Amino acid sequence: MNVRGLRVVVGGAGEIAAPGAPAPAGLLAELYEKHAAGVYGRCRYLLKDEAEAKDALQDVFVKVLGALPEFRAAASPTTWILRIATHHCLNLLRARRALWRDQLRMAQAGRRQETESPDRRELVRLLLALASEEAQEIAVLYFVDELTQAEIAQETGRSLPTVRKRLREFLAGAREALGVELQGGDL
């Protein structure tokens, strides 16, 4: 459209991009392609609710876009973004910890009648309800993401003994709750 004094640039909004920046329209698409499936998977796993998981997925990417320098500086962007997702979902779960513990109690009651092994990931999710905030994050990194203790220490900035201690606390709480011996990884 060309009116005197004015030229509308159809679709020109996308052309306003800072020099040196990656093609911005492609940035979100790239983040989606590389990381959204993992984040959505993590949100579905922890929240067990599709609508909540979709909402959390969007919230996580809002956080990522607000922290792009940290994201880009991360040694492993995949690990970094999944930690953000885990942290976000654990916060949501903590806000309704009573319900979370009810689910664990139901699983405990169900387990007494089961002969087959339970889904270990689901068991971990429920047992997280008993753990401290720090132990929750470390337990997810260990039992779900399967990072070694040394990798967790490096990733979280905690000492190796602290990581080991939190994992043992998690297992102790889990043993007490389930009344069975538990093992995991090299613990």
Add this chain to the structure above:
Amino acid sequence: MNLDIGGPGPGCSSMRVRRLLAGELTGVEKERTEAHVASCRRCAAVQEELAAEREALRRDVPFPQFAAAVAEKLAHRPHRSFAARWAPLAAAAGLALVAGTLLVRRPAETDTVRSKGAASVQLFVRDQRGVHELAPGGRVGEGARLLLSLQPAGRKHAAALLVEPGETSVIYEGPALNGTLPQAFEWTGSGVATLLVVLSDTKVDAKSIRSAADAPAGADVLQVPLRR
């Protein structure tokens, strides 16, 4: 009874498989992981899980829906500093911009124009200096692309007009978008002009507006002076 609740195995790590597929591994670590994954049933199962994750994402949250929802959430985030607020929105909306000074002009209150809430506008410029917000009193260079961003503070309808001596051109008329307008524009005139933005609870007939006084009763009218 002894239950195994998982954890990293010898050479096995779901995160390492993720990182491999994301192209984050290099050199020996990449070669070692590829060799391990090729012959590990546990890691093969992880790959199947990741494929299922991708399928679930495509099915439940296709990219256009995802991008729109993220942009919407960014637009409704509590306002913080300019840079913190706009840089991520720009990324999501297909923009990248450099922080500048907020530029808002409100007309004096009249019988037909009132100010409400925190409605505001920002004008971004792309010129030879790159992308920046138009500084108060700043000149608009020849060929500069301009993009208007609205913060309508709950207003439903919006109109944006370029008011020049003897000529008014409609830039936008429609819903009061929270964020950037879909089209950029060039000011091809010279001297001085005013970018007039009307935000209203009632529909705005942009063609009937020549100045702030023509805005619907109770509307917010914001003016950005342009000069060349």
